[in-house]
Amino acid sequence: MYQYDTYDQAMVDARVEEFRDQVKRRLEGKMTEEQFRPLRLMNGLYLQLHAYMLRVAVPYGTLSARQMRMLGHIARKYDKGYGHFTTRQNIQYNWIKLSDAPDILADLASVEMHAIQTSGNCIRNISADQYAGVAADEAADPRPWAELLRQWSSFHPEFTYLPRKFKICVIASPEDRAAMRLHDIGLELVKKDGVVGARVFVGGGMGRTPMVAPEVNPFVTEDELISYVEACLRVYNRYGRRDNKYKARIKILVHELGVEEYRRQVAEEFAHMKTLGLNPPREELARIAEHFADPAYETGLSDDLDRSDPDFALWVDRNVAQHKQAGYAIVNISLKPIGGIPGDASAEQIELMADLAERYSLDELRVTHAQNIVLPYVKKAELYALWQALEANGLGEPNLDLVTDIIACPGLDYCSLANARSIPVAQKIAQRLASNGKDAEIGELKLKISGCINACGHHHAGHIGILGVDRKGTENYQLLLGGSGAEDCSLGTITGPGFDENGIVDAVEKATDLYLAQRTEGERFLDTYRRLGMAPFKEAIYG
């Protein structure tokens, strides 16, 4: 894992003291809310439906056990005993006191963490594949690049006041586990003739105008990647719309210019950038990469597992992924217990996961955009002991990528922007389809729920998506089918008129019933939908 150098630590420490002074002045009346609001947002502090909410950055979703333990400590000491892992690999606390915020940031800084750039029209937390560094199919490790991008984008003076927020994702596998093409910039590291470079996709996103990012450049060498990304941002910063926040994201600029013209302008800017010598020196990337060197894996370990406990075997089949190193496994901890709140974890659970990472996963954890946790370095011989500990603490749900592994935004239960509640709908769907056993029968089905058009719950990218809307003061839910955030990226299509809270649960079950009746061998829900089209699903749902 990356460890702060003196510059990183000094920057974060200075920001804590700066914010401490700003909070003091606000509470003393030396600043109005209008003056204070942008300052608190720059430190991840929102004012939400019930209280202040603090969003803490988890760079590319990677955490040490010590950092995870601190997240549990914050949940217990400053919040109401829990935290919410988000769809951008971060964590949010829902019940923060303004007067506590500087102390929380100081606690975070003590473990090399912060909440900087988790809000505002700047480059947000860099996201990445949660299997980075341990996936068997990756062209390179995305983490050094994600870290370099983090350093480059932190307090970047030119990009602190962009037209709108800006999200970058880095992956390096053909299998996209991070919804890369639904980011403002998506980078896929690839090898060409033995040389590592990146495919660059620009202008993806969800929200009220969802778009899949088109490829702007098929191969940018690693030496020039930072300046190419900078050129992409410069064109956006210059021409992105600032007059209308709903048209201010880079996807609108790329769409309105057309990808050819945008590409041309970026190439022009890139040619200029090359004359400036702004690419970081190779030594800096090498210095960062040293932090992500493979650990000293034990060799000669067996890949055999004792599968005599059927519950354990089921969990292995569903939640454990192949590791690049023989004898090791990647473990997914589901934060989606049936009937629970997607992405929530208690202080005790957070601390337990920290302990387990220390004991079984070389001190490291990852947060996934699907609101689950990954232990990336578990010896297969220790899987059973790990599973028993998880199972005993409500963390052993064997449902990764099933219909009950639902992404849901906080919705109207917590969010002041939401129009409808997301969590109760997720709970009802999971309970319905788990109680009648259909979840297992259905297999992979990614269901995603947003409580408003801002799409924090990624509803556009769900095989089944649900969007909560406000219809004359009451909650109403639209159903979408056919989305995907993976390498077969696509946007869902609305089926028709919306439903109330119980109606949407029925509609989801009708859609899955049709799938079960119509699927062919090996077809996922998404495959069947794509083969059959919308018509039979509409008939099943509304007929």
Add this chain to the structure above:
Amino acid sequence: MKILTANDLATGDVVWWAGDGWSRLLVEAIDTGDKGEEIGKHEEIARHVVAAYVVDGEMTADGPRPAHIKERIRGLGPTVRPDLTLKPEASDLTQWVI
């Protein structure tokens, strides 16, 4: 009725104008008539609260009930965490909100 709500500046807690100050209990909210915005501005300047705004509501046998579900959830707490609401012992919370 017109109900004035805000967040306590220092703690962020949801509060309701109770006539002689702010209450964390929606049941103590009063009808502010046409004075709500003025009171809210004054209280913001006095640094007692932040983000004050007025909502429509009605007086019921159970007390003031905001017209929109958003403020009903603000008044009660998240429907998915009844243990954190102002009435953790009540079993029909969701019905009240909806």
